[in-house]
Amino acid sequence: MAGNRGNSIEIARSYMDSLYVEGRIVGSVHPTTEFTLFGKRFRTPVMTGALSHLNRIHPDGVPEMARGAALAGACAQIGMGDVAELERAVSMGDGVIKVIKPYKNTDAILSRIEAAEKAGALAVGMDLEHAVNTDDDKDSVVVDQQMELKSIEQIRELVQFTHLPFIVKGALSVQDAVRCRDLGVKGLILSHHNSLLKWAVPPVALLSGIRKAVGSDLILIVDGGIEDGTDAYKALALGADAVSVGRPLMGPLGEKGAEGVQQVIEQMTDGLKAMMVRTGVADLKHMDPTVIWQSVQLVQKT
């Protein structure tokens, strides 16, 4: 592909920046950002993204990130890693979702699901978007591990294998959402995983259609390019239950460890509250999409 055309990170950024917010200060009250996910209460809907290989930037990388989330009262997603790291991250976090790669080796998947259950993870999931390459249709190899495109039947078996809520990362359409719901999936992380899918419809733009199609049956988490509390606010106003933040946490993790992660999540949560109070939203259940105005309408072709 010539140059950087179709870069979904840039497309999502410009879409987010095309969204404006009307003010509803009259009668507004100080808001709360508390929310409950799979029966567990958190102080904020800002969660850490499913990151991996963070020991390049901090000696206890992923577990330290989970500890930072816990300090901020946030849920932590964790990405690729071995069982020992998973166990440590779950014990250092306070509400951890393990996102498992679509390994070709089924035992690699099942052993991680079992370890997540035993360690007390909140949920497990799979980043289906990483099963294939970006520039051809071959199954991908991620850090020397062979991945595999998963069939509907394989996904169903995984959902049924675990007693934990199962989340699918990488779903980016109403069709995927409905399929997941029908398979018993409990949540989606709407993600193009740093442009693995080129020309992706911005995850935030998909929210209202997916919400209409699946109602409250699925938890919807928006991932990718959430840079501050105003981005988080827009996603939540448009129907997300939570937002996922990855790359913006990496620098602070490297510099200050868990406290750096805590600081960023708390700053984003403050920014979210600032938007809520100025738009008359007292809590996350009362987020209202009609506060959002769009300078450019994105229309689905029929």
Ligand SMILES: Cc1cc2nc3c(=O)[nH]c(=O)nc-3n(C[C@H](O)[C@H](O)[C@H](O)COP(=O)(O)O)c2cc1C
């Ligand atoms: C260093 C790094 C490692 C990542 N590892 C994983 C992973 O193991 N599993 C996964 O599902 N996503 C992984 N991701 C993707 C993130 O979870 C997320 O989808 C992506 O970075 C977009 O979010 P962001 O814009 O907030 O960073 C990784 C991203 C980065 C930057």
